[in-house]
Amino acid sequence: MSILNNTIVKADNADAADPASTFDNSTSTRKLRAKSGATILVKKAKDEVPAVPTKTDIILKKLKSTKGVTIQSLMDATGWQAHSVRGFLSGTVKKKLGHGLLSENGKDGQRRYRIVEAKTAG
Numbered sequence: 513m514s515i516l517n518n519t520i521v522k523a524d525n526a527d528a529a530d531p532a533s534t535f536d537n538s539t540s541t542r543k544l545r546a547k548s549g550a551t552i553l554v555k556k557a558k559d560e561v562p563a564v565p566t567k568t569d570i571i572l573k574k575l576k577s578t579k580g581v582t583i584q585s586l587m588d589a590t591g592w593q594a595h596s597v598r599g600f601l602s603g604t605v606k607k608k609l610g611h612g613l614l615s616e617n618g619k620d621g622q623r624r625y626r627i628v629e630a631k632t633a634g
Contacts, residue, residue: 567592571600572609572627580616580624601625 565573567590574581574589586597605611605627612628 568604571597572605572611575605575611575613575625575627577626580614580618580626582622582624584622586625 570589571586574586583594583597586592587594590597592600601613606613613625614628615623615625618624
């Protein structure tokens with residue numbers, strides 16, 4: 513048995529006559545059969561933290577600033593169109609994530625959005 517880059521290779525002569533590659537999706541590892549009869553187990557990476565922040569993370573970080581953020585700056589940060597940003601704010605930020613979203617006009621006439629603490633009904 514040898515380990516090569518998270519790949520475990522183990523000789524298995526029981527199915528050496530089976531030249532077709534097969535795998536089993538029911539387990540957390542993937543089993544491959546090579547023509548030589550060797551079984552290759554590839555471990556799947558679980559719970560890896562993405563190296564690059566997601567667009568959701570970028571938007572939430574900008575929305576948490578005390579000054580707020582404009583639709584245009586969110587469009588520039590994500591590459592989305594204005595209607596997509598507004599839909600994300602309404603559907604994901606407010607409904608799915610449950611954040612309170614405040615929309616107000618600034619002194620420069622630009623509408624700014626920011627996350628505020630949700631008021632608890634009591």
